Amino acid sequence: MEGHISVLLREVMDAFRVLPAESPALILDATFGGGGHTESLLQLRDNLQVVALDCDADAAARAAVLQQRYPQRLHFHGINFAEIDSLGYEGLSGALFDLGLSSFQFDTAERGFSFRMSAPNDMRLNRREGLTAAEFLETASRDELVEAVRNYGEEPRWRAVVDAIIDARGTGALLDTTSFADLVARTAASPRKWQGPKIHPATRTFQGIRIAVNRELEVIEKGLPAAFEKLAPGGILAVISFHSLEDRIVKRFFRRMAGRPEHGRDHRSQMERTVRAKLLSGKPITPAEDELSMNPRSRSAKLRILQKLI
Ligand SMILES: C[S@@+](CC[C@H](N)C(=O)[O-])C[C@H]1O[C@@H](n2cnc3c(N)ncnc32)[C@H](O)[C@@H]1O
Numbered sequence: 533m534e535g536h537i538s539v540l541l542r543e544v545m546d547a548f549r550v551l552p553a554e555s556p557a558l559i560l561d562a563t564f565g566g567g568g569h570t571e572s573l574l575q576l577r578d579n580l581q582v583v584a585l586d587c588d589a590d591a592a593a594r595a596a597v598l599q600q601r602y603p604q605r606l607h608f609h610g611i612n613f614a615e616i617d618s619l620g621y622e623g624l625s626g627a628l629f630d631l632g633l634s635s636f637q638f639d640t641a642e643r644g645f646s647f648r649m650s651a652p653n654d655m656r657l658n659r660r661e662g663l664t665a666a667e668f669l670e671t672a673s674r675d676e677l678v679e680a681v682r683n684y685g686e687e688p689r690w691r692a693v694v695d696a697i698i699d700a701r702g703t704g705a706l707l708d709t710t711s712f713a714d715l716v717a718r719t720a721a722s723p724r725k726w727q728g729p730k731i732h733p734a735t736r737t738f739q740g741i742r743i744a745v746n747r748e749l750e751v752i753e754k755g756l757p758a759a760f761e762k763l764a765p766g767g768i769l770a771v772i773s774f775h776s777l778e779d780r781i782v783k784r785f786f787r788r789m790a791g792r793p794e795h796g797r798d799h800r801s802q803m804e805r806t807v808r809a810k811l812l813s814g815k816p817i818t819p820a821e822d823e824l825s826m827n828p829r830s831r832s833a834k835l836r837i838l839q840k841l842i
Contacts, residue, residue, distance in 0.1 A: 536635040538568030539830045540772055543817050545572055547770045547837045548626050550812075553577055557625035560584075560759060562613040564591050565634035567598045573628075574602050581605045583621055587612040587658040590636060612658065614751040616758040626768040627759040631752065631778050633657070635829065645742065647713030647734050653706060655742045665741050669697055669706040676744065684749070684777065685740020689720045693737055713738070739775070749777060756785045760809075763840045768812075770837045779816065779834050786811060786838050812837040 538544075551557050557580040561570045564586040573582050584595055584606060595608035609619060613629065637643050637657070644654035644665060655665035663671070672680070677697055682690035696719040697706065705711045713734040721733035743749060760769060771786075773779040784794040791807035793800070816834035823830050 536566035536568060537827045537829070538566070538572070539630065539827070539833045540817065540819055540823070540835045541568065541572055543835055544569055544628060544630075544770055544772070545576065547768055547812070547835075548573060548576065548628075550839075551625050551766075551768065555579070555625075557581070558583065558621065558623070560616070560621070560624050560627040560762070561630075562616070562627060562755060562759060563630045564595055564608065565630065566591075566636060567594055569628055569630060570595075570606065571598060574605055578605075581607065583607045583609070583619070583624075585609050585611055585613050585616070588637065589659065590640075591634070594636075612751060613755040613759070616755060616762065622762055623764040624759075624762045624767055625764060626770070627763060629752075629755065629759070629771045631748075631772060632774045641709075644709050645738075647709050647732065647738055650708055650710040653709050653712050655738075655745045657746050663745065665712075665745050666707045668741065668745050669712070670701055672744075674698065680740040680744035681737050683740070684743040685736040685738075686777075687720060687736040687740065692719045695719075743777070749781060752778060752781050756782065760785075760789060760840065765840055765842055767840045768837065769809075769840065770835060772833050772835045774832050774834075779836075782836050783816075786836055789838060789840075808842050809838045809840050812839055 548559065559573055559580065559582050561573065561582055561584040564570055564584040570582050570584050573580060582605065586592065587610065589610065592608065592610045599606050599608060611618065633645060638645050641649035641651040644651050653664065653666040656662055674694060677694045678690065681687050681693050687693055693716055696715055700706055700715055705715050716734040716737045720737065763769060771782045773782050787794050789809035790811045791805040813836050816836050819830040819833055
């Protein structure tokens with residue numbers, strides 16, 4: 533299996549290069565994955581340590597290998613980044629979130645993230661807890677399914693897809709990735725679009741179910757402020773998101789910390805805002821042409837960076 537190519541690596545390293553090189557640095561990598569960002573951070577300088585997190589046990593095994601090379605400077609914890617508070621670290625110089633899935637997870641059939649390979653419909657980032665996608669589909673209430681398919685998947689034909697899921701309960705069709713994808717494709721694809729669709733008609737629903745199974749948006753809502761609180765003044769927070777639902781949370785949080793209106797309907801006066809950070813990226817940073825041609829999976833990545841003031 534091919535490894536994971538770290539996204540926006542150059543741009544992320546540049547973000548952390550603004551830290552004073554002579555001072556020891558402690559940086560949180562909240563999403564270790566294949567460890568590419570962590571390793572590049574460790575290579576920046578010898579007086580830099582990384583606290584790395586990942587809730588996937590497979591990532592822990594990769595971290596153990598890297599830890600042998602950096603026994604004093606890499607500290608790995610196999611936890612969800614929503615639980616950052618449970619760690620004792622304070623006064624961090626920086627924090628990085630590279631959200632979503634690694635290629636290791638996408639490309640391993642038995643993880644159930646890809647509808648192109650037949651496998652048990654699992655989709656959990658952390659296989660030690662929670663419901664699998666199949667269990668979720670078999671037991672969720674209609675409202676929970678609507679939230680997943682309509683809100684998280686942004687599937688235009690969500691009503692039909694939710695009905696099809698409920699009708700398929702107990703038949704076995706929800707248990708396997710490809711049979712579930714076929715069911716969704718039959719329901720979501722309009723005959724005309726099916727002639728040449730840009731994306732597979734099950735893509736949106738798979739994304740929505742994955743977000744629901746892992747509570748992906750909730751943990752970002754929790755993890756970002758928790759990491760921000762652990763930053764020292766001057767600390768850098770860098771976040772890479774891969775779809776608009778993630779990016780909206782990041783953007784609003786960054787604007788809130790910078791004392792700016794969070795969205796178009798936020799009409800609070802400036803007196804009601806506190807400026808706790810400076811935005812270092814006005815518009816999100818996206819991959820350059822050379823990265824896009826080398827790694828097509830980077831195409832939807834957006835990097836936002838801020839610096840904590842107080
Ligand atoms: C895009 S990959 C990170 C790749 C990494 N930056 C690299 O260079 O190899 C995202 C990783 O974050 C992990 N992850 C996603 N959500 C998480 C969460 N809430 N808590 C901890 N780890 C999470 C996933 O298991 C996955 O391994």
